[in-house]
Amino acid sequence: MNTNIIAEKDGYLIRLAKAEDMENYYEQNYCPLDKEVARLTGCKEVFTKEEVTSFFLKSIEEDNRYFFLVISPDGRIIGESVINEIDWDLRCANFRVGLYRMDERGKGIGTWVTERTRDFAFEELKLHRLELDVYSFNPRAEKAYAKAGFKREGVLRDAVMDGDTYADDILMSILEDEWRELKK
Numbered sequence: 001m002n003t004n005i006i007a008e009k010d011g012y013l014i015r016l017a018k019a020e021d022m023e024n025y026y027e028q029n030y031c032p033l034d035k036e037v038a039r040l041t042g043c044k045e046v047f048t049k050e051e052v053t054s055f056f057l058k059s060i061e062e063d064n065r066y067f068f069l070v071i072s073p074d075g076r077i078i079g080e081s082v083i084n085e086i087d088w089d090l091r092c093a094n095f096r097v098g099l100y101r102m103d104e105r106g107k108g109i110g111t112w113v114t115e116r117t118r119d120f121a122f123e124e125l126k127l128h129r130l131e132l133d134v135y136s137f138n139p140r141a142e143k144a145y146a147k148a149g150f151k152r153e154g155v156l157r158d159a160v161m162d163g164d165t166y167a168d169d170i171l172m173s174i175l176e177d178e179w180r181e182l183k184k
Contacts, residue, residue, distance in 0.1 A: 006124075007116035011073025012109060014081060014116055017060050021069060021077065026052045028077050029100040037100055040138045042160060064088075066120070070099065070113055078104045081117040083125070092129035093121060111144040118148055122179045129175050135160055136168035149174045149182045 004016040017025070030052050038045040059067040064086040070079035079099035086093040097113050099105055121127045132150065134142045146152075150172040158166035 006068065006120045007112070009112055012112075013071040014068050014113055015071065017056070017067045017069045017080070019057065019060060022053055022056050025056055025069070025077050034100060034102060036102065037098060039162070040135065040141065041096075041098055042135065064093075066125070068117065070109070072101075072104065076101075079109075079113065081113045083117065083121050083130070086125070086127075090129070091125075091127050092131065093125070093127055095121070095130050095132045105140075110141070111147055114144055114148045118174065118179065119183075122176055127176065129173055131171065131173040134170050134172065135162070136170060137162045142170060142172070145172050149178055151178070 004018075005013055006016075007014045026049055030047050030049075033043075033045055033047065035045055037043075059065055059082070062084075065082065065084040066086075067084075068081040069077050070081060072078045078101045079097065081095075081097045083093050083095055095114075095117065097110060097117065099110055099113075118130060121130045130150075132145060133156075134145060136142075136155075151174065152170060152172055154171040156169040156171065159169040160167050
């Protein structure tokens with residue numbers, strides 16, 4: 001298996017992003033960005049090509065970030081999985097995942113990507129803790145994270161907006177001993 005590929009399943013790949021992916025990353029996902037993706041991730045709906053290019057190139061160069069792309073069987077970039085804010089001394093990091101295409105959701109791909117990236121964090125990076133946050137209006141994602149072993153550890157009440165309504169930001173994490181127990 002290619003060392004940049006961390007997982008393969010049913011023709012789907014999770015692999016490290018490369019500079020030459022930039023154009024497809026932008027065109028396949030940000031022209032336009034799906035409104036539901038923007039809502040569930042808390043980002044704005046419209047980005048310039050320059051903003052996306054700058055972020056993408058910075059993301060693949062940072063020493064405290066692993067930026068993976070999720071590739072469909074037909075070769076399209078359909079999502080990303082990121083381990084970032086790595087603190088090598090504490091052996092902890094933040095995690096986020098997103099699928100850009102509505103037609104790829106609800107198939108278990110997000111759960112699979114979460115589990116494989118989690119495994120990479122503990123097996124390859126030797127992390128002690130992997131954390132994330134998820135909005136209360138995204139119960140499907142919270143369920144996928146829980147299925148992958150992440151535990152709720154706190155709630156920032158009314159910390160984000162969902163349209164005109166306040167919503168909670170749910171904090172979750174998994175520790176290396178919990179991961180080891182899961183893998184038995």
